[in-house]
Amino acid sequence: MNTQVFFRECRDILDIQYDRRERIIKLSRDITSQSKKMIFALHRVAQAKSYKDNTKKFSETEDRKKDIIILFKKLAEDIQGRDYYRYSRSFSGGIEEFIEALAFYHFLQTDEIITKPEVEGHFINEEGKAWLHITAEDYMCGLADLTGELMRYAIHLVSSGKYDKALHICRTLRKLDQDFDLIASTYLPQLNKKLNTLKQSIKKVEQACYTFQIRGSEYPADMYMTIIKNHQEQYEQEQGNY
Structure with a gap:
């Protein structure tokens, strides 16, 4: 193989990986930001004086959760197969922050700690297959x-x-x-x-x-x-x- 062709191919591969990493980091930051806002909304629920107010504020939490799931679906496109572990350090912070928000939401509703299968239930499609892997470490x-x-x-x-x-x-x-x-x-x-x-x-x-x-x-x-x-x-x- 021609040396110049070889290095051009290496350059193209590295450029693709760099662009993917940048997308992943951006999505992880957005997930982290939205998860923090979800937690703030939950604290407002916890401090509400009446449960009628809570019902309304939980709807805000549900809306934020839906927005975060949309971000995760975009993230999932870039971390299939081996890429999950290749870029795990770039997005693990976002997953952990969302699990924190989910766990707090679950505790406010049930007074119990959320289980790993309950977390994984948010990342299952209509066919019952997981579209995002949640590790025990992230949980x-x-x-x-x-x-x-x-x-x-x-x-x-x-x-x-x-x-x-x-x-x-x-x-x-x-x-x-x-x-x-x-x-x-x-x-x-x-x-x-x-x-x-x-x-x-x-x-x-x-x-x-x-x-x-x-x-x-x-x-x-x-x-x-x-x-x-x-x-x-x-x-x-x-x-x-x-």
Whole structure:
């Protein structure tokens, strides 16, 4: 083969791969952005005072979810076969963010952690075949990110006087922490960098529940709510410094 022809073919292949990677990165960023907006919408639902408002706001969440699925279908066109693993680092962040949003949505509706098959159900066509592969790593990393949202939700519940639901979240976070400790040490070392955030979330929820249960009777209701809200704002500021 002529050397110039060979290098032209190599150049064309590399150009195709570069263009594909750029498309994948762009779609992943869009998925991440829309997933974050979906999470913000869910927090508004969680803080709504009436369930009539929740019904309306969940429709906004459903609309955002549909938009994200459309983006995933575009992404799926570029990550078929071996390309899935070739470009996985370029789009895994988007998948994890969407799983976090899905898991928070599921928890608000059921008070339970979403399972991997339930996540995969969003990527199955009418024939029952999966059009996008969800790895165990993506699923678990998405759940690890969920813990921060559950912490914020629990703090809101405590500040609203809904101690029992906040305590349920605290127990859920503890169970996730136990499971992730085992998985990180034996199967998925990359989870280790998320465990510190998880443990901080547990500590924040435990402190809020402690303040409510042990010290709540020491303060007037208005002062107690101020203490909890200041507690939450302090956490948000700490997170913003990272």
